[in-house]
Amino acid sequence: MLSITEYYKEKIIRPEKILCIGEGNFIRAFVCFLLDLMNEKQVYDGSAVLCQPIEEGKCAQINSQNGLYTVIERGMENGMSIERARIISSVSRCINPYKDFEAFLQIGRSPNLEVIISNTTEAGIAFKDTDKFNDCPHVSYPGKLTRLLFERFSLFGEGHGLLILPVELIDQNGKRLKECVNDYIKLWKLPDRFKKWIESECFFADTLVDRIVSGYPSDDEERLRQKLGYFDSLLDTAEPFFFWAIEAPKKWTSVFPADKSGLSVVFSDDISSYKKRKVRILNCAHTLSVLAAFLAGHDTVYEMMCDKLFENFIRQTLSEEIIPFIELPLDEMNAYAQSVLERFRNSYLEHRLLDISLNSVSKYKARCLPSAVDCIKGQNSAPDNLAFALGALIKFYQGEWIEGKYYGKRNGQRYEIRDDRAVLKFISKSKPLEILKNTRLWGIDLTFFSDFSEKVVKAYEDINNYGIYDALRLCLTHEISEESVIINKSDSVAVAALPLSRGKTALGTKLLEDIPAGHKFAVRDIQKEEEVIKYGKRIGIATQNIKSGEQVHLHNLKTALSGTSEYSYSQPFAHRQEKYEERFFMGYERHDGRIGTRNEIWIVPTVGCINNTAQIIAKKAAELFGGYCDGIFAFSHPYGCSQLGEDGENTAKFLSALCRHPNAGGVVLLGLGCENNNIRVMKKYLTRTEKSRIRFITAQDEYDEISTALEMVGELCRNTSGEIRTRVPLSKLVLGMKCGGSDAFSGITANPLCGMVSDYICLSGGSVILSEVPEMFGAETDLLQRCESKEVFDKAVLMINSFKEYFSKHGEPIYENPSPGNKQGGITTLEEKSLGCIQKGGRSPVTDVLELYGECKKSGLSLLWGPGNDIVSSSNIAAAGATLLLFTTGRGTPFGSFVPTIKISSNSSVANRKRSWIDFDAAGILKNNDFTFYRDELIKLIIETASGEKTKSEQNGYREAAIFKSGITL
Template sequence: MKKQWIQIHPNDAVAVALEPLGKGQTIVGENFEVTLKEDIPQGHKFTLHPIKKGEALLKYGHPIGEATQDIDSGSWVHTHNMKTRLNDELTYEYHPDFKPLEKKDPRTFMGYKRENGKAGVRNEIWIIPTVGCVNNTAAAIEKVCQDLVGENVEAVCAFGHPYGCSQMGDDQENTRKILSDLIVHPNAGGVLVLGLGCENSNISELKKLLGDEDLSRVEFVNSQDYEDEIEEGINRVRKLAEKMKDDKRVPIPVDELIIGLKCGGSDGLSGITANPTVGAFSDLLVAQGGTTILTEVPEMFGAETLLMNRAANEEIFDQTVELINGFKQYFKANHQVVYENPSPGNKKGGISTLEDKSLGCTQKSGSAPVEGVLSYGERVKSKGLNLLQAPGNDLVAATALAASGAQIVLFTTGRGTPFASPVPTIKISSNSDLVRRKPKWIDFNCGVLVEDTTLPELANQFFDFVIDTASGRKTTSEEAGFHDMAIFKQGVTL
């Protein structure tokens, strides 16, 4: 039987409407009975008992804000009668609260084993401009080389961006790190690095970051060095395709998978359906020796202590504290408050405060201990659950996940989006209506979790889906031919 509402935690002061509820409807729970004072939209909250002004409102068993006025039982709770409790940097204490997952033998997927031992889930040719000045050149090469796409070359795609020159400080270094990370990404069977020749992040600078990486399938072209740089680029791409002609998918244990965790366009059901399903998937993968990466640090604010107390040791705890307070300092340095979130779409979907959003967002991390904390552009080193420094912006965060080594990004959403990233991006709906309205955007529906499916059942189905995707099944954004990237910009542009 389809559920109409849910009280997520027995201590919660609110319940969430799983479908639109009408004024006058009586809601009967195990320890309460309320009559709704007004209509409650899907994904929105209503009170289970009277709330006094200034009293904390509990959801997920934790405060999501406080009442700005007295609120009667059965009343709609949203931005009009509650506010955040968040503030600036805090002092934290480590109180370990986790259980290591029971290890399981890893399943396999069909992927590409690279010479350096890494595993790819795609065999694509990537054209990576060092600077925005050659974006159109890269796009022209991409267009001509589409005839190479076939059994062994799964895509030819250019990743345009506006950076690589006229950047100051960390911005320039971030650009170099992200570009160098993508150059050696295992999903690329071949890479053309397309430079201009006079830019700050030129080919010589990038090679310094590449160090002793295997560059046997990387071609470098400085446009200023050739009469016809497009023709030269096309010839290099064809050379790469020739090197890829014998590449085959082979069985690879899933402990070689690195999966990025991201959400966007969230609604009131995201923390109830899609995010918990991804969290259960994360635990299944980590238990089999695999790796997941959770990012979008501003959407950890308000739920950060839950992650800190899952730090595998005090060193990881200290790094997590630095991750959180460092990002808050970034906000303050730019004269912004740390709680300027959620977005208008989030609010329309039922999310009222950043704590509300964050407690739902962090559900994607499951229950595994945190084994690593990564700076922006840093490649993953530790298996298991990792935290990554990056903002909440969808394109920037998804690109950061790919740059850190994720071969696939899982993207949960309640509102929907067509965007992609440098790697296959699986769109996961929090509600069934979105799947019906936008079938060309969504890959997997978690709305059934409040209809006729249990979380363990759905998590196992989703695990199979991810294995299929890693083995070559295209996502909706791949079918549309979308490949996006975006780099984090923080400072001055000359």
């Protein structure tokens, strides 16, 4: 077979304008690849000289091929799978300064030289005070660079400055490199004129590069060789994605017009946001995972991403420990994180984990440690996964010296550990705590963060004691497989995602009996009277000894709840600072500033005696005037008469809330005449402005109440027909949260998904209402800890305890829950049900607590006094001002409230079986753990629904309203 030099004869000799310090895979598939395109497009005419930054390198190989090599781009581009090869002819030669330092200096004296680009890894930009001016060469790259610049200055005296572009992944890489150069000027006592020349003629730019380069495709070399038709020992592979941000004045684009190459190259006055995004997400994701994945037996990034445990580890770390603490728009961060995971799953790239492992200590310091520190400061606790990554790093670096090289062992096979020699010597003889204390390694003493250092040491010990897989399972807050789920690392039970047979091993646990889907099994032995843990919290007490692998349910688990409780206030719960891109929906603006998601006419009877009349009016009006608005509906109820005191007031309050609801463009309030809750009483609950959109009628006073009511509806329809939807921000949305017919998956998929949506709405400035107080029992402390003030805390405590007293007053057990359907679906105790239920409230601060039929007036998360009954609770939430409802269900229900109700299934079985009921299936989370994707999809549906798209319950004509009954009926 021909060599590449025999195959490719068209190489053009171009002036050597660029010096690249680095000759490895990245420089060649990124910088020289770009330069080749610039030459081809005739926006540049130059070649690059490569230079080895360390003693061992590829200079000989590069020169033997006359600087020619092939870059193969493989992966997805515009939705299409591509594999394309490009011969790179932009490299003139390669210099080894350890063999010919004079050749290196001679490049600096060349009048053609315009740009110096370096990639010496994060450890490369460092000042070494042991470097001497006359060293040939100097140990450090900045030392070599200073000497080269001085040679240039000495020859030209003025002018002939250079654009210097370090691509090492450290913050402010250009500024840091310039500082090192100035340190050498001071150390070597070089003239001030030289320093001034550096300042005036040269520009050190901060840069950010983003492209995954996986290097030589050793597993595929023979196929590629046959496809190319020539032999190339320097084959280099990369993804199609390419991005380079350069912080430099526009004038330097005339020197280096990379932005005209056709690739994504940006010259900007500030690249800090690009850098933080890339370093904290893409590079950190690599560094936190690859060493552990290598120890687990994987060799490439693609192999690692095919392992569900590691994919979950990366995804969870990004979403819980990194992205929330980056002060950049969350939408942008989540979208970038998703794209990174897709790039990691590029099956074409043989991105070897050992290649990425080079200089991992400095990489962890630059890429992961800032996120760990921000996480500690932001949530007052150390991040589990970032601590585990550092524990895995220490384990990976445990090795022995053999013939001057440092090797670790994996499954009896040696692997070379490549890092700064001083770093390796120190780690090789140090214990984990000593490593964490070393400020030279990390810039700070990591034992200062005692919780973090303890978690790092524990991770290291767990890896030694249990192996990498079991140690990682212990670390993960939750672990999801297609068969079973552990929600929190401290849980003593897991949940079967599918029916599991006796004898099967699930999440490392051998099952001792059949486990139905949705039901729990012990993942360790649990003693009688021991607390059983799920969601990281107590869900009850074991009534007998339970062996690992046994089912945990009614026969061996009981509630631990009893009576009312006392709670203590600690401190205000801080508002999160994430930023979201502003989103909008099309809604109806009302006179009081509230926004409706529907423009309907409602017939509201004051008393149950006139329900049928109301329904007849609504039906006839819909036939006559249906085209004028979004619908005409009547809401029946059995109350309005023979009620005493507070009970009667609650009916009036609920009906008045209907009358003022923003989803109603107009209301006909239909009275009978002899009821307690008559029109005169109802008017007391309405303001003058509210009365203007209401028509009042007393049936006993009318000759033909139906005809009169129809005239009123016609008038209201004509008044509201001019109402049009306008573009309003999501901050104007009031969203209600409700669950019904829950199963064991509700607290794993649908409810936490709604919690993410709740956080999104709250952080966007909108309002969310969470009720179902009896289904907070056993989990209320989580909500109480999130109260934004002592005042809100006190109101929340009163809400919880007053509802418990309501049970006790009627002689009923407080904890008579879950329902038979809940139990059949795998929920055993009220604590378990409540811990799943409250997840709909996300992690946002509680900003208000509302009384029954109180109106939501604050943005953020509001708690609402009320029961858990589906129809009553949903009506209660809507009456408080919710204009759209999210209703999660594990068993399914046709129910629809009097506001649009989006039904979200927790499992695919009910979604597939009841497609006419379910609007959104959250069960896909069980397969890929991608909450962010499903959150974004659900928010799209919310915006579409708020803008007029009908829900399944609306299409089916299911609309219900119910009033909370709390007193005596005569």
